[in-house]
Amino acid sequence: MDQILHRARTPNARIAVQQLGPQLLNGCCHEADRADIVGFNLQGLRNSLPTSFHPHINGIIEEIHSTSRLLRDLSEQAQIHISQLTAVFDYLNVILPCLCRTLRDIMTFIEDKSMNREHRWRAMYHKLGNELPGTTLPARFIMYNQFLRLLQDLLTRSPNFDLNAMESLRIRILQLREARQIPPPNPIRTDLIRRDEALEFWNQETNSHWAEAIFTQPLPSRREFKHQGRTDAYGPLQKLGHLPPVSRDVKILVKRSFDNDRVSVIFFLQLRNQAPSLLIRSKVLNQNWVSALGAHELCIRRESDSVLHLSKWSHTEQRAKPWANLSFLTWEEMVLFYCTFLCLKVCSPLTVNVNPLEFHLRKERRLFQAQIIDDGYQHVLMVFEDAITGGCRLHAAVWEGKLRACPVWTAFIPPNVSSSWLLRKTKRRIWLRDIQPYVFCEKYRPTHQRRGRFGAFELAFAHSEAATRFQELFSGTPDASAASAAPDSTEGNDAVEPASQSSRSTEVNAIGEIGS
Numbered sequence: 001m002d003q004i005l006h007r008a009r010t011p012n013a014r015i016a017v018q019q020l021g022p023q024l025l026n027g028c029c030h031e032a033d034r035a036d037i038v039g040f041n042l043q044g045l046r047n048s049l050p051t052s053f054h055p056h057i058n059g060i061i062e063e064i065h066s067t068s069r070l071l072r073d074l075s076e077q078a079q080i081h082i083s084q085l086t087a088v089f090d091y092l093n094v095i096l097p098c099l100c101r102t103l104r105d106i107m108t109f110i111e112d113k114s115m116n117r118e119h120r121w122r123a124m125y126h127k128l129g130n131e132l133p134g135t136t137l138p139a140r141f142i143m144y145n146q147f148l149r150l151l152q153d154l155l156t157r158s159p160n161f162d163l164n165a166m167e168s169l170r171i172r173i174l175q176l177r178e179a180r181q182i183p184p185p186n187p188i189r190t191d192l193i194r195r196d197e198a199l200e201f202w203n204q205e206t207n208s209h210w211a212e213a214i215f216t217q218p219l220p221s222r223r224e225f226k227h228q229g230r231t232d233a234y235g236p237l238q239k240l241g242h243l244p245p246v247s248r249d250v251k252i253l254v255k256r257s258f259d260n261d262r263v264s265v266i267f268f269l270q271l272r273n274q275a276p277s278l279l280i281r282s283k284v285l286n287q288n289w290v291s292a293l294g295a296h297e298l299c300i301r302r303e304s305d306s307v308l309h310l311s312k313w314s315h316t317e318q319r320a321k322p323w324a325n326l327s328f329l330t331w332e333e334m335v336l337f338y339c340t341f342l343c344l345k346v347c348s349p350l351t352v353n354v355n356p357l358e359f360h361l362r363k364e365r366r367l368f369q370a371q372i373i374d375d376g377y378q379h380v381l382m383v384f385e386d387a388i389t390g391g392c393r394l395h396a397a398v399w400e401g402k403l404r405a406c407p408v409w410t411a412f413i414p415p416n417v418s419s420s421w422l423l424r425k426t427k428r429r430i431w432l433r434d435i436q437p438y439v440f441c442e443k444y445r446p447t448h449q450r451r452g453r454f455g456a457f458e459l460a461f462a463h464s465e466a467a468t469r470f471q472e473l474f475s476g477t478p479d480a481s482a483a484s485a486a487p488d489s490t491e492g493n494d495a496v497e498p499a500s501q502s503s504r505s506t507e508v509n510a511i512g513e514i515g516s
Contacts, residue, residue, distance in 0.1 A: 028092075030286075031071055031100055034100070039064040056125070069261070070145055070152070079279065079292075088151050094170055095151075097185075143169060212253055214438055215336065217438065221415055222330045225305050227305055227306065233280045236291060237282065237289035243292055252267075258326055263280065263326070265280050265324070267295075277295060278310075295344045298312055299320065300345075300358055301362060302334075307327045308326045308338060335412075336438055339410055342358060367385055371462040374444075375446070379408055382394070383395070393413060396409045406440075409437040409441070411436060411438065411457075417474070431456035433456050435457040437457065
């Protein structure tokens with residue numbers, strides 16, 4: 001890493017960065033690998049020491065794992081925001097040599113056989129913690145990680161970027177470098193941080209995208225797969241840093257990692273036309289490979305119990321070819337990834353058509369389907385049961401129009417729900433407690449469906465018969481309360497009430513084979 005950074009000290013550093021970008025990005029991945037190795041060895045050292053030492057060591061291990069993750073995130077995001085790499089290059093030159101030296105020194109102490117394990121830990125902690133007054137070993141990694149997070153903000157032109165905080169941390173790291181006799185880096189070229197352009201971009205980014213929130217909510221349950229498949233990236237793949245540059249105005253939405261971060265997938269949005277794309281990174285024999293395609297160029301299906309298969313169409317061979325296999329630990333995460341991809345693809349302005357088979361997640365059985373009035377929209381509500389894990393979920397989709405069958409929200413039904421979970425309020429309205437919808441739409445507001453002091457989620461069915469069938473699905477037998485439910489205040493002038501057998505058939509036929 002030191003050699004890569006040194007070679008970029010040329011009169012025209014911008015050209016140098018473009019030439020050395022692939023090596024620089026792989027260098028970040030290399031230091032991430034080193035951090036993983038150090039963290040693993042620290043765990044071994046911790047396990048051999050009395051428990052009184054564990055809290056201090058655990059704190060350092062946690063920060064080192066964060067360092068590894070941040071370095072990989074930075075390299076992957078730089079592949080998308082390649083035009084911004086020149087702005088972060090000098091800052092990487094500040095932190096990477098110092099971080100690299102710290103990781104190497106920790107390994108030197110761990111491997112020092114001249115001392116017993118307790119003395120190795122004490123010598124490491126005190127010597128490295130005293131190199132810069134006020135900067136203990138845990139505080140050093142906290143400083144590194146704060147700096148790396150700010151670098152990500154600078155790279156992505158985030159509105160959270162704080163130049164003053166960056167400068168404060170940079171000075172502190174330079175003081176640590178001096179104390180460790182690491183040669184000073186090049187001066188920071190602040191002219192590359194174009195604040196006027198960035199502010200215009202940031203003003204466009206004040207509103208978040210729905211996809212950014214999908215994987216931030218805690219899962220209400222975790223139904224793990226008993227058998228794990230294999231995660232693979234098929235490409236065509238290119239070396240990290242060698243992909244053609246994408247537009248400057250892109251927004252990273254979601255990142256998901258697989259197989260201990262050996263493979264990762266990033267969803268990002270081209271802001272000029274709101275077209276979503278996917279970037280996949282795969283590590284093979286210490287070399288990182290990447291591929292990027294638009295969501296409209298990919299198809300998705302469930303390949304096996306735990307694997308989602310993404311394929312692309314080969315125009316030369318006139319057939320579908322694999323792009324990636326992604327193995328998930330839980331059914332819930334698989335469902336969220338599938339719905340996120342499907343909704344982004346359906347809503348992409350570049351999508352011409354969607355294979356009807358993509359609207360159904362294989363190995364799920366549809367138990368129920370009916371029309372609901374949902375936050376003022378007509379949606380189709382379905383209940384699916386997974387054949388592999390036994391999990392059940394609610395799934396709402398667009399009822400009609402250009403986006404017909406596009407997912408709107410899904411909610412996982414808690415296992416072993418009690419009788420108080422479902423409450424029939426009126427002939428057409430049912431309240432559900434402990435339901436957490438994951439929303440795949442900007443306009444839909446689940447809070448508008450919340451009722452009562454406990455915030456129950458209301459399902460407003462178009463027909464009372466559908467509400468009865470839904471209630472029976474979860475009670476096992478018809479509930480007497482269905483017949484005695486209070487009349488809906490909106491039913492008096494409702495032309496479709498009371499529901500007849502013919503109206504029920506019309507409802508199912510209108511929906512067609514959505515989700516089947």
